[in-house]
Amino acid sequence: MKKYVVLGVIALVVVYIASNMSYAQQSIVPLLQTVLVNEPFKEELSALEFTYWDRTVSIETTGYIHFVEFLIRKCTHFLGYGTIGVIFYVLYRKLKWSLPVLWAIASVFLIAVLDEYNQFHTSGRTGTFQDVKLDVAGAIFMIFLVKILLKVFRR
Numbered sequence: 001m002k003k004y005v006v007l008g009v010i011a012l013v014v015v016y017i018a019s020n021m022s023y024a025q026q027s028i029v030p031l032l033q034t035v036l037v038n039e040p041f042k043e044e045l046s047a048l049e050f051t052y053w054d055r056t057v058s059i060e061t062t063g064y065i066h067f068v069e070f071l072i073r074k075c076t077h078f079l080g081y082g083t084i085g086v087i088f089y090v091l092y093r094k095l096k097w098s099l100p101v102l103w104a105i106a107s108v109f110l111i112a113v114l115d116e117y118n119q120f121h122t123s124g125r126t127g128t129f130q131d132v133k134l135d136v137a138g139a140i141f142m143i144f145l146v147k148i149l150l151k152v153f154r155r
Contacts, residue, residue: 022124085139
């Protein structure tokens with residue numbers, strides 16, 4: 001159980017550090033410009049379009065590199081908070097809390113709200129409820145994926 005507490009604390013510290021970094025400090029655009037010179041999957045990605053902060057985000061509106069960075073950033077939200085959800089789910093199971101799934105999702109929701117609130121007050125960042133929903137969706141997905149995998153591999 002102790003390792004899950006440590007993992008939880010590490011995850012929270014990582015979120016806090018990342019949340020306090022400006023967009024410029026976190027930007028991976030220079031790396032992507034080097035690595036994705038040939039713009040792989042541009043045609044396929046051109047079919048995608050998202051509405052974020054009441055504006056359209058697509059290759060057409062932001063350019064290939066910035067669109068790929070947007071996808072990576074949002075996938076990081078989904079998978080990062082999904083991982084945090086799993087850590088809390090396992091921790092609450094080990095602590096024998098009733099309804100560990102709900103507690104884990106509630107924990108992710110609280111952490112995500114605090115993270116977005118912090119970003120709202122960080123220069124060069126935006127805090128949005130859209131990201132909170134994405135974070136919680138990641139937690140729900142990953143927790144249920146783990147639950148399914150545990151059932152399958154216990155047979």
